Amino acid sequence: MNRILLVLMFLLAVVLPAAAQDSYLDALPGLAGGFGSQAEAVERLGASGDPRALPLLRALSEGQLRKRGTTILLPNGSDAATGQPADATDAETVRINNRVRSALRGALGRLQLVSISSDERFAAANSVFRSRSAENIPALEAAISRESVPRVRERQELALAASRLVAPEDAVKRQGIAILGGATSEDSRALLLEARATNPSLAGEIDAAVASIDSRLIYKRAAETLFQGLSLGSVLLLAALGLAITFGVMGVINMAHGEFVMLGAYTTFVVQEACRGIPWLLPWSLPLSVPAAFLVAGLAGAALERGLIRHLYGRPLETLLMTFGVGMILQQAVRLAFGAQNREVLSPAWMQGTLSLPGGILITQNRLWVIVFSLLVLGLALAAIRLTRFGLEMRAVVQNRRTAATMGIRTGRVDALTFAFGSGMAGMAGVALSQIDNVSPNLGTGYIIDSFMVVVFGGVGSLMGTLVGAMGLGVLNKVIEPWAGAVLAKVAVLVIIMLFIQRRPRGLFALKGRAAEA
Amino acid sequence: MSDVTASPAPRGIPLRLLVRGAIIAAIALLALLPVLNQLPAGSAFRVSDFTVAVTGKWICYGVLALAIDLAWGYAGILSLGHGAFFALGGYAMGMHLMRLIGPRGVYGHPILPDFMVFLGYQHLPWYWLGFDHFPFALLMAMLVPGLLAFLVGWLSFRSRITGVYFSIITQAMTYALMLAFFRNDMGFGGNNGFTDFKELLGMPLNTQGARAALFYAALALLTGSLLLCRHIVSTKLGRVLMAVRDAESRVRFLGYSVTAFKLFVFVLSAVLAGLAGALYVPLVGIINPGDFAPGNSIEAVIWVAVGGRGTLIGAILGAFSVNALKTWLTSFAPDLWLFVLGGLFVAVTLLLPHGLVGLFRRPLK
Incomplete structure (x- = not known):
């Protein structure tokens, strides 16, 4: 048989x-x-x-x-x-x-x-x-x-x-x-x-099947909205972290912050072009750009603080106007040097593609990397402020400049370093933004207002507040977007922040104690 | 100008009289421009159409600068969103001008403006009703910016949002408005805005006569605003405003309602900006959402800083001189202009805190 x-x-x-x-x-x-x-x-x-x-x-x-x-x-x-x-x-x-x-x-x-x-x-x-x-x-x-x-x-x-x-x-x-x-x-x-x-x-059977799909689609949509929100939030966080230090901690309002982000993105482009000659280095040009962008933007920040901002301490409105002018000059200089058109920064192979999670949720990998990177940068900033000698001196100068000076801290040097640190973080944000946005001379202008909103919303002077503020605004934006459209969502978020400030003028995480009165 | 900021009069002719004479002479000189424009083409004194149009534009900018100076120079309220009030006033007048085109549009629709026909509108949206009447449009050019300023000001001042925080909020306001006006379904022409105007108050635009009439209207607005602002800052109201600028909490402790004073000056300033915008649109013949760009508002602030804030006449002087520089420079080296403008921001704040007017004065402190 x-x-x-x-x-x-x-x-x-x-x-x-x-x-x-x-x-x-x-x-x-x-x-x-x-x-x-x-x-x-x-x-x-x-x-x-x-x-x-x-x-x-x-x-x-x-x-x-x-x-x-x-x-x-x-x-x-x-x-x-x-x-x-x-x-x-x-x-x-x-x-x-x-x-x-x-x-x-x-x-x-x-x-x-x-x-x-x-x-x-x-x-x-x-x-x-x-x-x-x-x-x-x-x-x-x-x-x-x-x-x-x-x-x-x-x-x-x-x-x-x-x-x-x-x-x-x-x-x-x-x-x-x-x-x-x-x-x-x-x-x-x-x-x-x-x-x-x-x-x-x-x-009957079809209705039951549809109901079963719907119950799972709700979770899928919620998960996707959450991811998109966190992705936008991480971008905001990156752009706002440097600002949380220069504006939040030092109280210096720097309208050229967005241009430092732009400088970071262009540094990424330059590093990539430099790596083209060495083929095995090319996939690693992006990680190499991170310290390079930090240095470029940090040096620009130190020069700005020592050369100009220092003379305007205690006059915030003048500082605002002056730094806006500096931003204008930086933007035009980059436009003349690199041209007004967008520059292409490639994604390395290990950052491309999509990840699919159970339940049909799709996640683009480069956005996931930006989230990871933003959290790393936040960790770096927290560690630098809490654990290093520089961080200690910085906090001392912020709390009481004169006492810090009597204790032998060179406050001018600390000011310059703090400002350079905040600007360097803007440069690192530029590396990440080069992956998800167009690298053009006016890259920074799109983020500056949002970043200030994040810092004000989260509470001036608190890095954790900046984290919560950025992620909160990012998710809020993406939750409103489906039924209001992208532009109206942005407008709505601005209005919500205005109303929120009515209730809590000092933001989500207000500083308490003596530092708050300074 | 005011008693508080003016230096002691030197011997001989009092400085105040000298300045006053110079201002009157300058206004008279400006008033002469459209007359010189009428001269025959060969005449040595003839002023070109371009000069009249450009000067008319600058006069509107002068009113905007005056409005900013009233709020910033005297009450310490630095608004980075005054361009929004200017543009809203402009849009109100633009809506009137669009309605006056009537069936002369490209599509020839008897009621709907071209862009609405193009976007498939069936009827006029409700918020366009009434704009076929000039007085209504003029009222709206004041009311809409005024109401917006009241809302933003009330929400901010009552929760004691001051200084740079207020500046950033007003910047966010104009940014949000720009995004909103770029949308086609707002019913304001999307990113093309309004243009191709035909007539205003029965006179066809784009004639010498119309240009001269608009020029004189703008000049009258500038003179009127200057007199009004001068009156305000020289009365007790102005003193309180300056006190708010210099020591807000002390004024509050003395029993003044700081919120009400700030709100008054901010709303008045927005109304002036709206009127300036309403005159600007028929003069230049176009309005689009680009006028809401945050950069425009901050550029207007630098006019005031260049001229000298807290001096009223300095604001006007700044608007004229910066724009003259811009017109002159962009004609042969457009790449250089942004460097110069950026440099102006830096130089004025660092080296010339009292602006051009400060050069002619003894240091205040």
């Missing part, structure tokens, strides 16, 4: 491919006939699963097939049946009409399901999911049994479920509904709702 089975299976294995080849050869001449026979031939070629059918049908859809009598000629001039070079005199292009074109679309989708490239198979599963026809069911089932890549397989199963939904038998439809109900995607939900209108008998 077993032996007979084995023989039968062996026979099947030998005969099936042969039969497939036959159907390829059988169908081929049909392409040379009228539109009706063309469409039929395309259907048969699509069902054949023959590896030669895919390039053939692609050439047909692009209008590159020629015919000579019943012989079909491939674009390279060879006979489609034998693969040998053939006589191409007086060959004419094979023309097709819309009916053939629509048959082609389905056939190509089915053939791509067995393509070698997993990306192509994924795309094919997607197009079959969208075109959904019960005729695709056998091809999909066959493809799923052979599929080894989980991502593609998952997609194919969804496509199969969608195709089953339009099958004539209710039992098959039920199978489809069950699988679609288990997926967490807007597409499946839309498909089910569409099927509900045409299948009143299955309304």
Whole structure:
């Protein structure tokens, strides 16, 4: 008995491919006939699963097939049946009409399901999911049994479920509904709702499946909004951290802060261009840019503080105007040096791509890196302030400048270093922003107002307040965005901050004690 | 100008009279420009159309600078959002001018302006109603900036948001308005704004006569505003404002309602800015959301700083001189202008805290 089975299976294995080849050869001449026979031939070629059918049908859809009598000629001039070079005199292009074109679309989708490239198979599963026809069911089932890549397989199963939904038998439809109900995607939900209108008998099951999708979609949307909010928040945090030190701790209002961010982004660009000469260094140009940007922006900050701001201590409004002028000069200088157009900073390979979490949540990796980086920078700032000698001196000068001076602290030097430190953090923010924003001379202007809002919202002089303020504003922005649009969300957030300041004029994390009265 | 800030009069002709004479002479000279514009083309004294148009623009800027100086120089309120009040006044007048185009637009719709036809509007939005009447539009050019200033000022001053915090909030305000006005579905023409105006009060724009009339209206507004501001700062009200500027909490402890005083001067200042914007739009023939850009507001503040804040006449002088420099420089070295403007910010704050007017005066302290 077993032996007979084995023989039968062996026979099947030998005969099936042969039969497939036959159907390829059988169908081929049909392409040379009228539109009706063309469409039929395309259907048969699509069902054949023959590896030669895919390039053939692609050439047909692009209008590159020629015919000579019943012989079909491939674009390279060879006979489609034998693969040998053939006589191409007086060959004419094979023309097709819309009916053939629509048959082609389905056939190509089915053939791509067995393509070698997993990306192509994924795309094919997607197009079959969208075109959904019960005729695709056998091809999909066959493809799923052979599929080894989980991502593609998952997609194919969804496509199969969608195709089953339009099958004539209710039992098959039920199978489809069950699988679609288990997926967490807007597409499946839309498909089910569409099927509900045409299948009143299955309304109960469909409603249950939709409800099940909805309950999971809520979490998915919430998770995605949260991630987008945190991503925006981390950008705000990066831009605002330096400001929290120069404005929050020192009380110096620096309108050129955004331009320091811009300098950091351009430093990244320059480091990348310098690394181009050394190919093995190129993927690491971004990490190299971080200290470089810190130095460039920090030095610019130290020069600004020693050269100009120092003379205006105690006159905040004048400082504001003066630093705005400095920002203008920096912006114009960069515009003249690098041109007004955007400069491209590449993402290294290890930062590209998307991560997919369970539940269908997609996360872009470079945004994830920005979140991680912003937290690292925050940690660095906290450590520098709390753990180092410089941090101790800085806090002493902020609390009581004269007493600190009597204790032997050189307050002028501490001022310069603190300002350089805050500006350097702006430079590091520029490295991160070069990954998600255009590197242009006015990169900084878009962030300066938001950064000030974060510092004021979080509480002046508190780095943890800046963290909470940045993340809070980022998430708030993304929560409002879906129903108000990006611009109105921004306006709404500004209004909310204005109203918030009514209740807590000193921000979320107000300093208490003596420092608050200074 | 005022008794508090003016230096003791030197012997001979009192300085105050000298300054007053110079101001009157300057206004008379300005008033002469449109007349000289009427001279035949060959005449040596003829002033070009361009000069009249540009000077008219500067006069509007002068009113804006005056408004900023009243709030900043006398009450210590540094607004970085006065460009928003200016632009709102401009938009109010722009709406009136758009309504006056009537069926002469490109699409020839009897009621809707071109951009509304283009965006598929069916009827005029409710907030456009009434703008076909000039007095209503003029009222709105004062009322809208005034109300906005009242709202922002009231929310800020009552919770004692002062100094740079207030500056940043006003900057955020104009930034938010800019974003909002860039939207097409706001009903204000999106990023193209309003242009292609035809007429105002029955006179076709883009004629010598209309330009002269608008020029005189602007000059009258400038003179009127200057007199009003002078009156305010020389009365007790002005003294209280200066006291608020110099020691806010002491004034509060003396029993004055600091919030009310600041609110009054801020709203008045916004109304003046709105009127300046309303005259500016028919003069230049266009208004778009770019006028809300934070950079414009801060540039106006630097006019005041250059001229000398807290002097009223200095603000006007600053607006004229900085803009003259801008017009002259951008014609042959546009790349250089931002360096010069940025340099002005730095130089004035560091080296010339009392501005140009301060050069002619003994140091105050």
